[in-house]
Amino acid sequence: MNGWQRWVKAPQTLWFRRALFQIHLWLGIGVGVYVLMISVTGSAIVLRPQFSRWFIPSEVGSTEGIELKGAELEARIAEVYQDYEIVMTVPSSRAGRATYVMLKENEEEVPHFFDQFTGADLGPSYPWQVATVEWLTNLHDNLLSGREGRKVNGWGGVMFLAMVISGLVLWWQGSRRWQEGLQIKRKSARSFNWQLHNFIGFWSLILMFAWGVTAIYFAWSVPFDMFIDWIDDDINDFERPDGFLRLLIDIHFGRFRGLLWANILWIFLGLLPAVMFITGFILWYKRVLRRYI
Numbered sequence: 001m002n003g004w005q006r007w008v009k010a011p012q013t014l015w016f017r018r019a020l021f022q023i024h025l026w027l028g029i030g031v032g033v034y035v036l037m038i039s040v041t042g043s044a045i046v047l048r049p050q051f052s053r054w055f056i057p058s059e060v061g062s063t064e065g066i067e068l069k070g071a072e073l074e075a076r077i078a079e080v081y082q083d084y085e086i087v088m089t090v091p092s093s094r095a096g097r098a099t100y101v102m103l104k105e106n107e108e109e110v111p112h113f114f115d116q117f118t119g120a121d122l123g124p125s126y127p128w129q130v131a132t133v134e135w136l137t138n139l140h141d142n143l144l145s146g147r148e149g150r151k152v153n154g155w156g157g158v159m160f161l162a163m164v165i166s167g168l169v170l171w172w173q174g175s176r177r178w179q180e181g182l183q184i185k186r187k188s189a190r191s192f193n194w195q196l197h198n199f200i201g202f203w204s205l206i207l208m209f210a211w212g213v214t215a216i217y218f219a220w221s222v223p224f225d226m227f228i229d230w231i232d233d234d235i236n237d238f239e240r241p242d243g244f245l246r247l248l249i250d251i252h253f254g255r256f257r258g259l260l261w262a263n264i265l266w267i268f269l270g271l272l273p274a275v276m277f278i279t280g281f282i283l284w285y286k287r288v289l290r291r292y293i
Contacts, residue, residue, distance in 0.1 A: 008175050017170065024166040025284065031159050032277045038156065039277075041140035042211075043270035046254050046263050048133050055129040057122035060098050060115045068116045076119045077101055084110070091116070098122055141218070154219020160273075161212030167201050191286075197279040204272045210251040211273070217245065 003014065011017045068076050069091070077089060081103055090100035098113040113122040143149030171181045180190060181198040188195060201208075217224050228242050249255075254266030 007172075010174055011172055012174070020166050021170055024163060024170055027159055027163045027166070028277065028280045029284065031156060031163075032281060034156055035160060036274050036277050038140060038153075039271055039274035041136045043267045045133055045137045045140055046267045046270060048137060050260070050263070051130055051133045055127045056125060057113045057127075058098055058125065059096050060092075060117055060122075063095055063117060065117045068119060073099065073116055077114055080114065080119065080121050081112070089114075100125065151219050154216050157212050157215025157219065160215065161209070164205070164208045164212055168205060171198055171202055191283075193279045193282045193286075197276060197283060200272055200276055200279075204269070207251065207269060207272065210248040214248050214252040217249075 006013050007017075073091065074089065077099070078086060081101065084103035084105050087102040087104050087109060089102070092099050099116045101112045101114050103110045103112060111125040113125055114120075115122050138144055141150065141153070143152055145152070172178060173180055180188070180195070181202050184192070184195045184199050224245065228245070254263055254270070256262035256266075
């Protein structure tokens with residue numbers, strides 16, 4: 001039986017597959033906690049645009065009634081915020097938009113929105129809900145370290161992509177058993193964790209690939225742009241052949257304009273790498289680590 005026949009029928013007998021399994025295993029152990037963090041924070045910030053609309057009180061409740069303007073508006077603002085120093089006010093620029101007020105307390109500037117119809121404070125323009133999501137976004141995108149953190153994320157994307165590709169190769173169990181990785185059966189010689197790990201790994205392959213490639217792109221976009229320019233070097237052509245890359249970016253962020261249900265679905269899909277790490281860790285623990293504990 002030659003190498004190809006062994007790969008088709010019994011890939012477990014090949015040294016290449018055994019070596020690849022070790023690479024996949026140690027990559028998972030080495031960057032598993034990182035993948036867990038990126039997965040959880042990525043899911044947490046899917047609704048970032050919605051959070052801004054939901055929690056930033058930039059709109060007045062109703063435009064009925066008399067709208068305060070000029071000196072009356074300034075006087076009412078001074079009355080409502082009498083415990084603060086008023087730095088500046090920005091009157092509403094359109095119907096329904098609240099008045100922006102910059103306050104200062106203990107040398108700290110605190111922006112608020114003010115309802116010019118009811119004369120009431122609407123709350124801070126940067127509430128804690130939005131601040132929390134923005135902090136998670138910075139953690140997810142830059143590891144709280146700016147450009148250097150984004151480069152680290154790029155290397156994380158490289159290792160994640162290596163896990164995805166090696167996992168795809170390892171998924172092949174041979175011509176008689178390849179179906180085992182496509183479904184989860186109640187009656188199976190394989191454990192539930194093994195089945196779940198392989199099931200998610202196969203059916204989420206496109207998602208995993210998109211997340212890995214775009215993580216690399218966000219860290220080092222220049223090589224991608226140079227490659228696209230090499231494909232289409234016509235400087236007068238404003239339609240760049242980067243549709244596939246833009247599709248991967250949309251998949252990465254779960255950009256489904258106006259489809260809230262799709263965004264919510266993406267929250268759960270974003271947790272798949274975390275589930276992959278957990279199930280992989282359990283398999284490793286039962287197979288290896290438990291012997292030494």
